[in-house]
Amino acid sequence: MKGWSIKWQVLLLALLPAALIALGLAWYFIQRGLSELDAALHNRGLAIARQLAPAAEYGVFSGNREILRRLAEAAAAEADVKWVAITDVNGEILAASGEHVALPAVADMQGLNVAVAATREALDFSAPIVVTQLAVEDEWYQAPPARRVIGRVTVELDRAPTLRAKEAVLQNGLIITAIGLFLAALVALRMSHRVTRPVLRLAQAVRQMGEGRLDLRVPEDSGGELQLLEAGVNRMAASLQASHENLQQRIADATLRLSYQAAHDTLTGLINRREFEVRLERALAGARHQGQIHTLCYLDLDQFKVVNDTCGHVAGDELLRQLSALLQARLRESDTLARLGGDEFGVLLENCDLATAEPVAESLRRTVKDYRFLWQDRSFGVGVSIGMVEINRDSGSLASLLSAADAACYAAKDRGRNRVHVYQEQDGEVQRRRGEMHWATRISQAMEENRFRLFRQPIVSADPSKGLAPHHEILLRMLSDEGELVLPMAFIPAAERYNLMPAIDRWVLSKVFSLFRECFGSEGDGPVCTVNLSGHSLCDESFLAFVHRQFELNQIPHRRICFEITETAAITNLREAVHFIEAMKARGCTFSLDDFGSGLSSFNYLKNLPVDYIKIDGAFVRDMDVDPMDYAMVEAIHRIGRVMGLATIAESVESETILERLRVIGVDYVQGEWLAAPVPLTDITGGRGFAV
Template sequence: MMQHLYLRLVGSIRQRALWLALLPAVLVATALASYFSITGMGELDEELRRRGHTIVQYLAPASEYGLISGNRPSLQALVQAAMQQPDVRAAVVTDFQGRVLAISGRTQLPVRLAEQAGDLVGLLASSHDTLGFVAPVRRSQLDIDDFLSLEPMPPQPPGSDRLGWVYVELSSEDLQARKSALLLHTLLILTAGLGAGAYVALRMARSLSRPVGRLLKAVGRMAAGELEARVEQASAGELGALERGFNHMASRLQDMHESMQERIATATAQLAHQASHDPLTGLANRREFELHLQATLDGRGGEELHHVLCYIDLDRFKVVNDTCGHAAGDELLRQITQLLRQRVRGQDLLARLGGDEFGLLLERCSLEDGLRVVESLRQLVEDFRFVWNNRAFGIGASIGLVELDSRIQTLEEALAAADQACFAAKDLGRNRIHVYQADDREVVRHQGEMDWASRLTQAVEENRLLLYAQPVVPLVSGISSCLRFEVFLRLLNERGEVVLPEVFLPAAERFNLMPRLDRWAIDAACSGLRRLLDQESHPSLQCGINLSVQTVGRPETLEYIGERLQHYDIAPACLCFEVAEAAASRQFAEVQTFAQGLRQLGCGFAFDAFGSGLSSFAYLRALPPDYVKIDGDLIHRMTDDRVSQTLVRAIHDISRQLGVAAVAEMVDDAAVFAMVREIGIELGQGTWFDPPQLFEDWLAVCEARHVNGEAGVYSILPSPAA
């Protein structure tokens, strides 16, 4: 395509140069040739006319004597002499009546002199090859009486001095030959001039088109990607400047292209490195680690090659991150990375998989050697002390290890086995190594939690979550007449069976599904509260909702609660959110912030399962709740365990001193009920009063009691459930 365009452009430039050089020459030469041809031919015609005119003017006076005297021999001699002139074809002398007195040659033109000639001197008639000239013979003023006429002349008409006429015919054949020769010579000269002009024009066109052609060809090569294309600098003047300018431009473009290519290569390498490496630690990232692991698995072929895959999860990393901030956490990760790199072989791959998790692939390494290497890494991390702002922190590592033998075939199997082994190491006490075994009890439990995670997700999508309710009963007088109850999550499995929360909640917490479940519970509880409020039979209501620490730790949770309150038009005091004391002890700062946010909204806050931790009383002083729900195990053991009874009394006494109401959980029989009443605990909850039931059914019971006019608040001393 470029070559075709190049040829067309070059041809066009050459043609234009030729036309530019030839057209003026052709026009000028044609004009000159035409001018000289026409002028020359006119001169030839005029020369023939002058000669004929001269002959008749000479012959007329010479014929006067013969006409007067009637001397025909003299007239004949005159016409014979006229015939000797060039191109004379015939000569005639007539009298004034037109009678021929002397003639020589044969006339070609039919003329009647007496009728046509008159006083005309010059051309009388003409044809394509003959010109006839005439002149009158006039009488002169001299008398010639002494001459005697041999044959007297007839008398002339009165008043006329014409004696007769002389008539001469000239042939134009020689004239035509001379004209042809003139035209031929003119054409030859014109052709020679045009040929010379064409030669000069061609040389000029070549001198212009060749440099332009070289430039166009070089441009075509450059357009095709040949940036090293240059043009020969063989011209002078403007074309030479253009050639030098093109070469300079091409050199600059090539330099810029090479510089840009270097930058692109550098940027590409940086992007490739960033795409495959963690920006914080410089280690390979999860994607690169998985690609390398897949290549290792594929490269085994039929050989019995042993490789070891490890998952390393830092212990107590969150303590550093929460206490000192993310900057400290990032610095800790960088320092741990440097520690681990010291003990890893060059052929092994260490990667950061995310957060505080690392992956390590030991290639061509037996399980025994791998255990030794990993144990040295664990010990190295255990001995390390991280210092930040004059505070020292101890860090441990829980490591899951799996041998990539013939039983591990796919990437998914290898990653899942390492993750399960790492989880087992954490669950067994942290800062230890756990080797994956297919029939390992801890691994099997973790696998069950993974199965529950997918089942939970599917249950939420299929709307198979259930909400149960159980009332909270006042046990002493002076408690406000408020209908209190607590809601609990349940799950309907694939077979239509109700699953208790202790079965699926560990998996939900492990895989961070609790915020989604808690949001569902908040919305369902608010919807039920709206139904109770619409009955207009309850002066006040309060619904307790358990929340996980994962949900409490999210800033958007408070915003969601406020939005649900506004959506269902519910007073904030109708909701009381409960957080387990054991969970709160792990993330006390987040729980404290959440409780303060609830108070700003106007909602209540309670500690659930209170008394199970060693710092229970400190939490009451640091974060006074609205309610303390005493741990059900303590309540249940009071009848046969004096220590539990003492703890319950202490919790109640301290709560009362702080102005916090206590709720006894798991009041399931008469003995427990009696002891709770004896201690003076204000509120109770358990099957002795009312077992948990489906929230929809419980709402229907409340609505029925409202229709029947029954009290909306449980009696202080209820009858045992049948």
């Protein structure tokens, strides 16, 4: 029954009791009918035999066979009687009637009881004939008390009618039973249908709901508990439908949001770089196949970092949002303004040639220039550098188009910022930018092929009698494809422009730490190594953790490492620089401010930078022996350092005269090729390592 449907289970439960009862009753009544037929035949034979025996007493006693014959014939005329025989006590037949058969054997001929013998075809009854009275001289006298058997009466009854009656009883019983079972099955089926139809309807409804048809409802017409179940299923379906519709709506809303977020910048609401490139591809296809002309503008904000570093990222984000709204208001509905990343924006002017686009770009530039950003009672002015390139039938790939616009934008920056620069194929500024892009590819390949090399240059005490600790500045070189050494100034600008400096700084730091550990272990001996860091690394939130991890892995004493940061990088990333310096000085590292005096800062910034050394820009040192102004600048920087308790380092010392003048001023350290040229920094097994 485990695999049966509920319909057949209910039908079986309804039919089985009725079938068992019907079969039991049929068996009872058939057995009773058959028993009654056998009993009736038996009683009939006994009655005939018992009636015939007394009647035959006189005939047997007197020897009157005629009387006996008439008695036998009269008895044989009874229904079901096959044969009647009257015998004397010795078994001799005195009279007989009917179909002659052999007399049944009687064990006790003198017995007073009726003997009964049965065969399949007949029942034989043998009753004794007993003398009950005597006739003497025509008078009857009672027999003496002792009864005497003088003969026997044998009656044979035919069992065929009884057997036929039994068969009829059995057949009728079976027919009645079959009819009863059939009627019981009809009733059970009706009951089963009445019970299972709602259940099956509910099961089908639940299955269809599971397939997604949550709008389906079942009739609530079954009554009783089934009606409660139907109502519950309908309520469940309604609840599921409402939840499904709500979920579908939420999914649709989430899909729209994800689609929007995938195509838009979360900060400004403008489309993002990915979507902008999709639209550029579409514009390029239109230009190639339909001859359309469009213009691409690449915008980079000027002085944005001043606001971001001075007032924080919240202020910078608000500035970007406000400028996005201002720029969007200056464009047509068909134009596209996108935030490409950081403070960079892209504008696609569709169906607009360069002649028409230039006034639009100029309008965008003036809008940004005239805008004043207010934040916490402070006012800031910003500008924007814009690079423009036309999109026409001859335009190259998407990458080359963006590269051209990017190069034109930075050409505008290099020409003084806050201006519009139109891309021209033979433009010298653009070609220089393209060269930086080429250098970026070469730098990446050099890193993959391990073609960077480290050099060291000593930083020595200007006055040996002071006994100042020796320093070594770690310098970076790159091997070209031809195996020639490339100086940093050839590739560092491109590395900074394309954000490759953090990876380079990490490589340099790990190599220096590894070599220092091999040469000096963790005992604390050895020179102070000065390692240059870029502004990009200072802005990298994970760089500080990387530096800590390198110290832990190599067990280098913190006091043996000095980090050198350029004045421009420190001021541009003032907050990040101060955080990094304070974190590492707390561990024992020292810091040197490189190229001091060459940037746009004033001495006021020096108060906010907790450095240990000021490295005087070589531009002032190189000619200080012949230029009084340079001499005065070096002297002023040294005096400021003394007041602040900082040691001074003069670079680009190229003659003994310059060295003597620096000693007169009191500069602490000197560095230059006249003193010691940079040499390769190799492991100690190569015969050359750190010279102490």
